[in-house]
Amino acid sequence: MSSLGEFDLIARYFKRPAKRSPLGVGDDCALLAPAAGMQLAVSCDMLVEGRHFLSTVDPARLGHKALAVNLSDLAACGAKPLAFTLALSLPVVDEAWLEALSRGMFALAEAHDCELVGGDTTRGPLNLCITVFGEVPSGAALLRSGAQPGDELWVSGTLGDARLALEVFRGTLALPAKLFEQARLRMEQPTPRVALGQALRDIATSAIDLSDGLVGDLGHILAASGVGATLDADAAAALIAAGADPANAAVLSPELRRACALAGGDDYELLFSAPPAASAAVFEAGRRSSTPVARIGRIEAAPGLRIVDAHGTAIVQRFTAFDHFRSP
């Protein structure tokens, strides 16, 4: 235990000149006001050691990830990041570790012009809880509930690589060193699709960010929208970044690819629906935000999820969501 107390810790590692909040870190409350005509989008995610990250993780990557998973929720609503609060429970005060954590967190925060406005630090089992604030024009937020039969189903970026890395850590999978490092980076330092989310605001009919796995999170869109869908498992499995290198074909079986892409978890990509007539606009939104987008299915009126292969043949394998309350 260092001699550094709670207030020194806040001042040393987490205080930055206030820009957006009239107060910033240090008073009882931070003060925020969205611009006229804007709503505030609010989301909150807690990361627990051993559950959401390994004790051995690079603290700079952990700082990045703790904020990234929250920014990903703003992205899914089409909101522009404004500010965040951080509550931190630490078993010990390790100054080098804290310096790296705050460096990783603020690098991402500054890239998105998102200001730390308040927080809390305490001693206890390692736990990071961030609440993030963004703004979105009133009535324009992307919701889970707007998917319409006939809409195409899209996903951003890559799928399944985080789960590949997790399985290597668990000892159930061996990957070549270079491939593992790439997958590990996707697991430890995900990219929140903030610019894409805002670009999709007037295009997508529904959106969600992928944290628990494609099939599970798609289920939330289907339930909220009162629709069903057909999902092309092979189109999704083709989005594993590790799969792009033919040298990895032997390591990544088709079954493993499907499982990781459909139920891997920790992807932090956007899953969204849009009418077929909007497909050019979706591609343009991807281009403007430098984010690859791909079609992986279709929304249908018939309830339920139908998973098919590239030939349209139904796949009977069960792909379940990653649930932080059930042991894997």
Add this chain to the structure above:
Amino acid sequence: MSSLGEFDLIARYFKRPAKRSPLGVGDDCALLAPAAGMQLAVSCDMLVEGRHFLSTVDPARLGHKALAVNLSDLAACGAKPLAFTLALSLPVVDEAWLEALSRGMFALAEAHDCELVGGDTTRGPLNLCITVFGEVPSGAALLRSGAQPGDELWVSGTLGDARLALEVFRGTLALPAKLFEQARLRMEQPTPRVALGQALRDIATSAIDLSDGLVGDLGHILAASGVGATLDADAAAALIAAGADPANAAVLSPELRRACALAGGDDYELLFSAPPAASAAVFEAGRRSSTPVARIGRIEAAPGLRIVDAHGTAIVQRFTAFDHFRSP
């Protein structure tokens, strides 16, 4: 471990019909907008088992306290509660425990018309992190930085009883059963001074809520305002609720009373400054909000804190703040 998963848990214990947020619990973000001319006041507090509460605490009282300590921060800014998010890390899913936790939390939330709009649940060491949102007219928030030389120093309610109860739990103090139960209630179920905070908006020159102890928290006002103060230790010690009963005189030595009132921690009362000319208005604010208020000192231009007894004689004993990073 129950078979109840993360999503069932949210739906069963924490979902309420949305009023204020257009979305409420369940989408990626909640959406909020303060009324025209209002700023949003935001605060965040994390409660860790063994640090902020004992494992044996009644979960209904814990639910109350987790929200109360956050509402207390809004009170210190003079903000009206609007909404909150809850992130919950649980070692096991105990349905009776969760039912009681949510019952205690929502009873207080409904008393203050404060709506749960989002959250996160995960498995891990027991940890509750709440971020609370209130609204305050732009520019009218009470800050720590406005205290002026000549101002009187006031405190609401009672002081030190939570610390008395903590010392009984620690085995360093024995109290008669009835007295212990009263003190324990102050520790486990504090009353956030929300109405008083709003009533003080145009009266107080500075305010803070007492979480770490009177002397430590007063230090934040003095530092932020660039002033000093003289504090009447005996006026503060007279505010111990347990001390009101003459039968307790033998148990509560003058030294113990001073220590608990000045550095007890966990009081969740408001400490504030106001010009002498406003003293009638302060008493009226207390009366309107049914909250006792008492004068315990004076703000002065000379830096530093001078602690005196009822005769104005300096007390040399050190009263330090309760710091969640230092072992008591």
